[in-house]
Amino acid sequence: MAPMKIATWNVNSIKAxxxxxxxxxxxxxxxxxxxxxxxxTDEAFPYEPIEELGYNTAVHGQKTYNGVAILSKRPIExxxxxxxxxxxxxxxxxxxxxxxxxxxxxxYLPNGNPTDSEKYPYKLTWMDRLVEHARDLxxxxxxxxxxGDYNIIPEDRDCYDPPGFASDALCxxxxxxxxxxxxxxxxxEAFRARxxxxxxxxxxxxxxxxxxxxxxxRIDHLLLSPQAADRLGEVDIDRTPRGRERPSDHTPVWCxxxxxxx
DNA sequence: ATGGTAGGAAGCCTA
Numbered sequence: 625m626a627p628m629k630i631a632t633w634n635v636n637s638i639k640a641x642x643x644x645x646x647x648x649x650x651x652x653x654x655x656x657x658x659x660x661x662x663x664x665t666d667e668a669f670p671y672e673p674i675e676e677l678g679y680n681t682a683v684h685g686q687k688t689y690n691g692v693a694i695l696s697k698r699p700i701e702x703x704x705x706x707x708x709x710x711x712x713x714x715x716x717x718x719x720x721x722x723x724x725x726x727x728x729x730x731x732y733l734p735n736g737n738p739t740d741s742e743k744y745p746y747k748l749t750w751m752d753r754l755v756e757h758a759r760d761l762x763x764x765x766x767x768x769x770x771x772g773d774y775n776i777i778p779e780d781r782d783c784y785d786p787p788g789f790a791s792d793a794l795c796x797x798x799x800x801x802x803x804x805x806x807x808x809x810x811x812x813e814a815f816r817a818r819x820x821x822x823x824x825x826x827x828x829x830x831x832x833x834x835x836x837x838x839x840x841x842r843i844d845h846l847l848l849s850p851q852a853a854d855r856l857g858e859v860d861i862d863r864t865p866r867g868r869e870r871p872s873d874h875t876p877v878w879c880x881x882x883x884x885x886x
Numbered sequence: 887a888t889g890g891t892a893g894g895a896a897g898c899c900t901a
Contacts, residue, residue, distance in 0.1 A: 636892075636893070636901085637892090637893055637894075639893090639894090640892085640893060640894090661893095661901090663893070663894065687894090687895090688893090688894055688895065688899090688900090689894085689899090689900070735900080735901060737900095737901080743900095775901095829890090829891080829901090830890085830891040830892050830901090831889085831890040831891045831892085832889090832890060832891085834891095870892090873891090873892075873901080
């Protein structure tokens with residue numbers, strides 16, 4: 625079998641972005657696509673044109689805000705909606721499922737700005753819950769890919785203007801400490817593992833000509849369990865969709881998971 | 887220059 629290509633993309637409204645998503649699926653042909661910020665309910669998700677391209681779908685939608693999905697050319701099994709750890713949290717930011725030999729999740733981690741609002745502590749406690757859930761998942765000792773918009777700039781070199789972002793929720797020490805907690809569990813960040821010295825971004829603001837100036841940040845990530853990291857093939861950021869008409873402000877990040885060794 | 891742009895909802899919020 626060919627390697628499994630797994631991509632993550634914050635589409636910023638699946639309705640507004642449908643032409644961009646369809647052409648990207650047809651061109652990039654990911655086996656699994658982890659989407660975030662759908663901004664639609666489950667009922668309003670555009671299943672038909674996506675299924676016509678050969679994708680199965682698992683959606684955890686929400687009106688106006690949030691919403692995540694898993695698209696897969698192979699069957700989707702054992703779908704789990706919502707991040708465990710707080711039954712009172714009704715924001716649709718997490719969906720998990722098994723595809724072939726790999727467990728995958730599509731994650732839309734809270735932004736956390738402004739930091740003097742309740743949004744910042746929500747981000748931090750959400751990350752605490754993610755750390756706890758990742759710890760549970762790693763106990764299974766299986767191939768696991770946690771992909772999504774983490775709203776975390778891991779290091780200053782992942783940002784075009786570190787001083788300008790120093791007090792941003794994407795960079796603050798409490799946010800980065802929780803990001804490192806995920807890494808300390810034994811998760812491997814795919815892009816940095818494959819490209820130790822590269823500067824590359826996955827998000828550019830719509831404002832101020834950020835794309836044209838390459839004023840970007842790298843906040844979309846793929847975190848791999850040891851069993852997935854052992855099978856890691858190529859990793860890259862596909863800048864093409866960001867340069868098109870009516871783009872998302874994010875662009876896809878993808879990796880290959882090779883077949884299991886015999 | 888505490889602006890600017892995009893999306894969705896409904897005349898503001900989120901990013």
